[in-house]
Amino acid sequence: MIDGKKVLLSGMQSTGIITLGNYLGALKNWVDLNDDESVQCFYAVMDLHSITVRQDPATLRKNGRTLYALYIAAGLDPEKNCLFFQSHVPAHAQLAWILNCYTYMGEMSRMTQFKDKSAKHADNINTGLFTYPVLMAADILLYQADMVPVGKDQLQHLEIARDIAGRFNGIYGDVFTIPEAYMGKSGAKIMSLQDPTKKMSKSDENPNGSILLLDDTDTIMRKFKRAITDSDGFIAYSEDKPGIKNLIDIYDAVTGNTPEQTVAEFDGKGYGDFKMAVGEAVASTLKPVQDEYARLIADKTYLDSMMKENAAKASYYANKTLRKVYKKVGFIELPR
Numbered sequence: 055m056i057d058g059k060k061v062l063l064s065g066m067q068s069t070g071i072i073t074l075g076n077y078l079g080a081l082k083n084w085v086d087l088n089d090d091e092s093v094q095c096f097y098a099v100m101d102l103h104s105i106t107v108r109q110d111p112a113t114l115r116k117n118g119r120t121l122y123a124l125y126i127a128a129g130l131d132p133e134k135n136c137l138f139f140q141s142h143v144p145a146h147a148q149l150a151w152i153l154n155c156y157t158y159m160g161e162m163s164r165m166t167q168f169k170d171k172s173a174k175h176a177d178n179i180n181t182g183l184f185t186y187p188v189l190m191a192a193d194i195l196l197y198q199a200d201m202v203p204v205g206k207d208q209l210q211h212l213e214i215a216r217d218i219a220g221r222f223n224g225i226y227g228d229v230f231t232i233p234e235a236y237m238g239k240s241g242a243k244i245m246s247l248q249d250p251t252k253k254m255s256k257s258d259e260n261p262n263g264s265i266l267l268l269d270d271t272d273t274i275m276r277k278f279k280r281a282i283t284d285s286d287g288f289i290a291y292s293e294d295k296p297g298i299k300n301l302i303d304i305y306d307a308v309t310g311n312t313p314e315q316t317v318a319e320f321d322g323k324g325y326g327d328f329k330m331a332v333g334e335a336v337a338s339t340l341k342p343v344q345d346e347y348a349r350l351i352a353d354k355t356y357l358d359s360m361m362k363e364n365a366a367k368a369s370y371y372a373n374k375t376l377r378k379v380y381k382k383v384g385f386i387e388l389p390r
């Protein structure tokens with residue numbers, strides 16, 4: 055609790071420009087909480103997590119700044135929410151080390167993201183990739199978060215954070231709040247436009263599979279036109295038609311329609327018309343975010359001041375927890 059408010063924490067890796075999937079499945083839900091006075095929200099650019107996969111330094115820097123500006127452009131108010139870079143708050147790495155000593159090899163070996171990413175990056179299966187969930191636990195536990203909004207793919211990591219917190223509390227007393235998963239209003243899981251059985255991802259090797267938040271209207275229209283569907287030729291919401299189902303999910307997420315309304319709206323129309331309509335709806339949803347982004351990214355002074363202010367705010371809360379942890383495990387306080 056902070057000032058009687060529940061604490062909520064989440065974040066994204068700065069591994070690329072975020073996709074429509076990240077926006078509809080995560081960021082948009084965070085924005086919906088902007089005016090909720092009963093929660094104090096922390097959202098980080100998880101740059102420490104990003105280097106578990108090799109990154110080019112200049113690109114990582116650029117992606118980090120872009121993501122930070124996109125958080126604000128999408129509607130997260132940096133005066134109400136604490137928006138910060140993970141690497142600006144050293145306590146994340148410090149607590150992660152300690153929690154590593156309370157986590158078992160067996161637990162980490164079971165993580166599906168580790169298995170997936172090590173298969174994908176067989177030439178760089180580093181120990182950071184292995185202990186990724188411990189750093190994520192540190193992110194959450196440092197702020198005594200009550201709630202963590204994540205997609206289904208991250209539930210396993212959240213479960214580990216709860217286990218580690220419970221284990222630590224079992225030894226040392228009530229140190230950490232045990233976090234709960236938080237499901238936003240739209241639980242939309244957006245699939246790749248090129249393979250509707252795979253989730254849309256910013257690190258997809260096929261650029262046509264993902265709509266990036268900074269894609270211009272022409273690119274968005276082109277990607278939707280090329281979206282993989284089926285040869286039935288009618289619009290229906292069914293698991294047997296994953297391509298069309300995904301397009302309906304996207305259309306509904308941006309228009310607020312139900313699947314039934316969308317099916318009725320496009321009754322008798324062809325896939326071409328439907329794809330154009332989805333493309334236009336997405337482009338017009340993203341346009342204001344893109345315009346605001348263009349304004350913000352040019353305003354270095356403002357972004358820098360928000361970064362500084364928010365890193366100090368995040369550090370204040372994080373260090374409070376870290377000091378408690380240091381004391382509990384038996385480290386000597388530096389004499390004043």
Ligand code: ATP
Nearest residue numbers: 067069075076079080205243244253254255256257
């Ligand atoms: P990467 O491709 O680098 O592994 P990613 O695109 O999967 O990354 P993350 O940074 O791992 O994205 O996830 C950020 C947030 O976005 C998480 O809460 C995740 O659940 C959500 N998310 C990611 N992809 C989708 C998607 N296709 N649909 C809905 N939500 C998504």
Ligand code: LTN
Nearest residue numbers: 063064065066067100103190193
């Ligand atoms: N692993 C998350 C990103 C992330 C995160 C967190 C999410 C890192 N630390 C703490 C919530 C809370 C992902 O979405 N890939």
